[in-house]
Amino acid sequence: MKKVLIPFLLLISTYSFAQSPVAARLSSGYDLGMAYSTDHYHPSIAYYQMLNVGERKLFSLGWTLRLGAFYGDNLDYYTAPARLTREKSGFAALGAPLVVKNIDTIRYDYVTMTSLNVGVRAQINLGKVEIGASADLLGLTIGKSRTGRYKSSTGQFTLHSASGADSINVYFQGNNVFQKASPSRFNVRLLGDNDIGTLATEIYARIHVSQRLAVKAGYQWLVTETTVSNRDVIANNNRFRHRAGMAYLALTFPIFY
Template identity: 35%
Template sequence: MKKIILLLLLSHTLSAQYSYPKTQQNLDLAVDFGSALSPSVSYQNLYGIGKAGRFKIGWGIRLNSFFGGQKNYITAPAKLTSGTQSIVALFTENIASNLDTLQLAKSRLGSLNGTIVLQYSIKKLDVGFNIDFVGFSFGKSQRGKFIASESKSLNNTLQTAKPTPFNLLLISDSDIGSLNSELYFRYWASNRLAVRAGASFQFLEYTTTKTLTFENDRFRHKALLPFVAITYAPFK
C-alpha cells in the first residue's frame, strides 16, 4: 500500500512538472475584429523561470495584417504630439495645434515583426502579454485627404502615402511604424490545442511622399480590438 501511495505521489509530481514545461513553442492564428479585420499568424518560443516554470518569458515572430474602411491617421511623432520623445510622453496631453489628419478611404497594410512575450500559467490557463518590438511593414500606396490645423494652402489637399517601412518599439508616440500588442487568456483544451482570447492594441502608420506641415510626413491610427485565436503546440 505504501508503495502504491509513493507511486501515485511520484506520478502526480511528474505530471505537475509536465504541465509547466521549461520551454514551450506555440504556433498561433488570431483574428481581431470590430471596426476592422486584422488576422495574424505567429510563432512563440517561451522559457520557464523557477522550479515550476509557471512564469515564462520568450520571443516570437508575428505576421500582422489590417483591413479597414475609412480611418483617420493623426500626426505620429511624439515631439509634435506631446512636445517630448522621452517617457514623459506617456503622461503628457497632446498638443492639439500640432495635430494634422490624413484621411484614408481604406487601410490595407501588413507587418512582420519580432515580439516579446510574458506569460503566467495556472494549470490549463495561461495569462499573458506580448508586444512587437522591431520589423518592417508593407502595403500599397494610396491617396487621402490631408486636413491641416495650421496651413490653409495644404488643408483639404490630396496626398499620397504608403505604410511606413520600418517598425521600432520605443516609448508611446515615440514608436515608429506599425506594431501590435496583445493582452490575453488561453485555455488548453488538450496537450496540443488551445483557444485564446483577449484585446489587441495596434499602432498603424503611413508615411506621405511629401513632407507636410511641421516638417512631418508620418501619420498614425490607433486601434483597440477584441480577438480570438487558436494555438497549436507541436512540442508541448
C-alpha cells in the same frame, strides 16, 4: 561510412537536446487568430517560444515572431512624431493658460498593410489556463500606396514645376488635399508617441482544450502608420498614426520537443 555516421550523430544530438533540462523547460507553438473592431480587421499568425522559469514552471518568458495583415475602412490618421504631439504650454496676455497642439489629419477610405515583427512575451501558467501579454518590438511593413484627404490649416508642401527649375510652397487645399501615402516601412518600439511604424500589444488568456489545441482570447492594441509623399514643410512632417483597440480570438497549436 561517413555518410551513415554524420546523420546518426545529428540524430543523437537532436535526441539529447530534446531530453535535456533546457528543452524540458521550453514551450512553443503557433497562434492563428483575428483581432476585430468596427472598421478594423487584423488577422495574424504568430510563432512563440517560451522558457519556463523555476521548478514549478509558474512563469514563462520568451519571444514571438508575428506576421499580421491590417485592413481598415474610413480611418483618420493623426500627426505621429512626439515632438509635434506634445502640448506646448504657455501663457496668454491676461495670464490664462495657452495650450497648442500641432495635430493634422489624413482621412483614408481604405487602408491595407502587412507587417512582420519580432516581440517579447510573458506568461503565468495555471495548469490548463495561461494568462499573458506580448508586445512587438522591431519589424518591417509593406503595403500599397493610398490617396488620403489631408486636413491642415497651416500645412504647406513644396510644389515643383514640370521642368523642376522652379518651386513654390502651397497649402493642402483644393485639389492639393488629396495626397498619396504608403505604410511606413520600419517598425520600432520606442514607447508612446516615439514609436515608429506598425506595432501590436496584447493581453490574453489561453485555455488548453487538448494536448494539441488551445483557445486564446484577449484584447489587442494596434498602432499603424503611414508616410505621406509630400512632406509638410511647416511642421517638417510626413508621418501619421492610427490607434485601434480590438477584441482578439485565436487557436493555439503547441509544439512538443
